[in-house]
Amino acid sequence: MLKREPYIDMVIGPQSYHKINDKILNYKKIKEKISETEFDTVSKFDELQKIKSTNNKISTFLTIQEGCDKFCHFCVVPYTRGPEYSRPFKQILEEAKNQIKLGSKEIILLGQNVNAYSFIDGKKEYRLSHLLKELNKIENLNRLSFTTSHPKDMTEDLIECFNECSKLIPFLHLPVQSGSNKILKLMNRKHNIEFYYSIVEKLKKANPNISFSSDFIIGYPGEEEQDFEKTLNLIKDLKFINSYSFIFSPRPGTPAAKIKKINEQKAKERLNIVQKELFSHQLKNNKSLEGKEVEVLVENKMKNQNSFFGRTDKTTGVIFSSKSCKPGDLIKVDINSSNQNNLFGKHRDQNFIAA
Secondary structure, eight states: OTTTOTTOOEEEOTTSGGGHHHHHHHHHHHOOOEEEOOOOHHHHHHHHHTSOOOOOOSEEEEEEEEOOSOOOTTOOHHHHTOSOEEOOHHHHHHHHHHHHHTTOOEEEEEETTGGGOEEEETTEEEEHHHHHHHHHTOTTOOEEEEEOOOGGGOOHHHHHHHHHOTTBOSEEEOOOBOSOHHHHHHHTOSOOHHHHHHHHHHHHHHOTTOEEEOEEEESOTTOOHHHHHHHHHHHHHHOOSSOEEEEOOOOTTSGGGGSOOOOHHHHHHHHHHHHHHHHHHHHHHHHTTTTSEEEEEEEEEOTTSSEEEEEOTTOOEEEEEOSSOOTTOEEEEEEEEEOSSEEEEEEOGGGOBOO
16 A cells, blocks of 8 residues: 555554554654554553543443454455454453443443454463353443354353343344355355354244344355345345345455456345345334333433434334433333334333433
């Protein structure tokens, strides 16, 4: 980039953004182009640990892991974020407790491959399941979740957390990408559809109330009509309540970028079919909640309105009226209408549960 575009003074990678102030000051002194793109994740987290957060949002995103070792053929993350690295276990707990003291009621654990979290302290290995169980004990925390997961890392101990941890929401984003084993192999996903189904069934057994969302790449090189039909059948079968779908887009430097793409018009047609099916399940799920009571974590009062916004324990947005709630409250809302993306209702003010 520095060679190609003369107006670029410096390139700072995602593992080096903690150095940005020093790099700008240094550039002003020496006037030489700067490239800072190494994978120094340990240094970054050590620096960020020194910064005391003053964030008082109801929901806090907490990064626990970065990088990926899976090398899916379509994905650029291993090349831009480096290998998997997990933050120290105690460091994460301290940051979470600090955020809860500041008013957070929900902790969302983040990672490019979050369920690959593994930190060894002495002779003990801490995994994501250990982290969830410790966070679940914190008194003023209402909700826990994590994203994004790889099916291959949904271990038995992690699955059991959906039964054991009362604050872990009954919802999981579990990317599958395709319903065809042939395409999954071409993608180097390291799982097949049978394995994916087995994980879903184990999670349902752990918590019968659990729902799923997923990611889908449509029109991957080599995708034929029967491969597409298998993806469509998977969507119809599992009825994901909220998913993301895209036409394959080659990323420079990845193996898939070298493979001949399928017809673009055909890919667009398939994407339209998939999205129509996904959106129909999303709408049906929301419609099924009309006339029912749902538990909502209040996030904020909406600007220029006498309404509030919050989310259900499956992350669906809820817009509702209330006379007595405030951000951070965990309340009951009667749902009277819905659309594809949100639920609409009224707070049962007399029965609200203060946080």
